[in-house]
Amino acid sequence: MPxxxxxxxxxxxxxxxxxxxxxxxxxxxxxxARAGAQVIVHARQVDQAHPLRAVGADGVEIRxxxxxxxxxxxxxxxxxxxxxxxxxxAAAGAQGAAIVHAHFPLQGLPLALAGRPFVHTFHAPVxxxxxxxxxxxxLLPGPLQRGAVAAVRRTxxxxxxxxxxxxxxSAFMAAEARALGAPPGRMVLLPGGVDTEAFRPGxxxxxxxxxxxxxxxxxxxxxxxxxxxxxxxxxxxxIAAQRPDARVAIAGGGPLxxxxxxxIHGLGLQDRVxxxxxxxxxxLVGWYRAADLAxxxxxxxxxxxxxxxxxxxxxxxxxxxxxxxxxxxxRRLDAALVTRDPSPxxxxxxxxxxxxxxxxxxxxxxxxxxxVHPELGWGTVVDRHLELYERHEHELLRATGGRR
Numbered sequence: 001m002p003x004x005x006x007x008x009x010x011x012x013x014x015x016x017x018x019x020x021x022x023x024x025x026x027x028x029x030x031x032x033a034r035a036g037a038q039v040i041v042h043a044r045q046v047d048q049a050h051p052l053r054a055v056g057a058d059g060v061e062i063r064x065x066x067x068x069x070x071x072x073x074x075x076x077x078x079x080x081x082x083x084x085x086x087x088x089x090a091a092a093g094a095q096g097a098a099i100v101h102a103h104f105p106l107q108g109l110p111l112a113l114a115g116r117p118f119v120h121t122f123h124a125p126v127x128x129x130x131x132x133x134x135x136x137x138x139l140l141p142g143p144l145q146r147g148a149v150a151a152v153r154r155t156x157x158x159x160x161x162x163x164x165x166x167x168x169x170s171a172f173m174a175a176e177a178r179a180l181g182a183p184p185g186r187m188v189l190l191p192g193g194v195d196t197e198a199f200r201p202g203x204x205x206x207x208x209x210x211x212x213x214x215x216x217x218x219x220x221x222x223x224x225x226x227x228x229x230x231x232x233x234x235x236x237x238x239i240a241a242q243r244p245d246a247r248v249a250i251a252g253g254g255p256l257x258x259x260x261x262x263x264i265h266g267l268g269l270q271d272r273v274x275x276x277x278x279x280x281x282x283x284l285v286g287w288y289r290a291a292d293l294a295x296x297x298x299x300x301x302x303x304x305x306x307x308x309x310x311x312x313x314x315x316x317x318x319x320x321x322x323x324x325x326x327x328x329x330x331r332r333l334d335a336a337l338v339t340r341d342p343s344p345x346x347x348x349x350x351x352x353x354x355x356x357x358x359x360x361x362x363x364x365x366x367x368x369x370x371x372v373h374p375e376l377g378w379g380t381v382v383d384r385h386l387e388l389y390e391r392h393e394h395e396l397l398r399a400t401g402g403r404r
Contacts, residue, residue, distance in 0.1 A: 003036065003038050004037045004386070006032055010102075010103040016043065016044075016064075024123070031193070031381070033058045043065075086107065087108070087109075100117075102119070102159075104126070105152060106152075108163070117392075119389070120159055122160055156180055160182035165187075166188070168187060169191055170328050193378040196313045196372065196377035199310045213245070215246045216248075216292050217294070218290070218316075219248070219294065219297065220252055224255060225256065225299065227298055228298050229260050229297070231342065234267070238349075246355070247274070249287060250276065251283075252278065293319060294317070298320070299321070302323050304325050305328070312369065313373055315365055316365065317354070332375075333367060333368055
């Protein structure tokens with residue numbers, strides 16, 4: 001049997017950037033390569049210091065395409081054109097029945113318009129999530145920003161309607177795709193993957209402030225409105241009133257960082273809430289292990305709940321809001337870990353109730369890893385991708401008259 005060939009199209013990839021999508025594609029690519037596939041990733045060149053072509057230690061080939069800088073007045077036009085050219089090159093080089101799998105709308109649209117069979121993973125509605133959150137990075141005036149959002153929505157609508165197979169990471173995201181017109185018969189729910197070999201119980205981070213806490217709470221979040229960092233800080237005031245020995249560590253950063261710091265000072269929480277900034281993957285694992293409880297205070301659009309699954313893989317229970325896919329992950333452990341709503345009061349009540357019952361908290365910690373491993377581990381998730389690719393490959397062979 002010839003070696004399976006898989007071409008992944010995305011916006012950027014780890015280590016060039018360290019977001020959830022970037023890490024997801026990198027870990028999927030590595031898992032596919034370890035399973036014996038020939039994998040090529042086409043991604044944006046985030047930094048000119050990154051080579052246009054490189055092969056990683058896992059055998060994955062990365063082909064980067066150059067774009068104007070985000071500060072360039074033509075970025076909003078130059079990036080889509082560069083992404084389209086890269087997609088065309090990728091499809092042309094895929095040769096017959098190679099699997100072409102898109103993970104970002106601008107990369108997938110040229111395939112949809114050309115009628116090329118392809119797989120697309122609908123990670124999130126970009127027009128609702130990324131563009132509004134990153135509007136300050138693109139230097140777009142208000143009217144152009146609104147036009148860009150509308151254009152991306154049309155792009156995503158065309159993409160989810162025309163993908164040969166549309167993968168979603170959760171039932172919540174499947175509903176979002178259906179709202180854009182995705183045909184249910186082409187959709188496959190394939191939950192996201194977690195590196196359960198890296199995220200596992202073990203030694204906590206060596207930090208005196210953390211080890212000196214009574215209960216230690218931890219959250220890893222991008223500081224934007226939808227992730228609920230401000231709401232978490234406000235919940236901390238209520239938690240501290242009843243549990244003055246509790247400490248809260250928050251990893252991450254983003255546009256709201258100054259507002260979050262001001263809120264911490266305004267509530268007098270400087271000794272109880274610590275902002276860690278961006279942390280390495282090794283540090284992230286250590287903080288999950290150190291925490292008695294992780295908190296996911298999302299206000300909207302949690303497409304999978306990677307942070308929830310990572311914490312659970314480390315043996316740490318999670319309190320999460322009923323936003324997006326978080327309840328789907330928490331139900332694997334205990335549906336009662338979902339707060340009644342996303343408000344600071346509801347977050348505080350759920351945390352305090354759990355801290356008041358150490359026996360229950362210990363029982364949840366003992367079962368947390370088994371709730372996500374091995375089912376959400378990359379070994380299982382990669383196998384499911386390969387099974388889907390095999391079915392998809394048969395469609396490609398029919399579409400191309402059996403030519404390879």
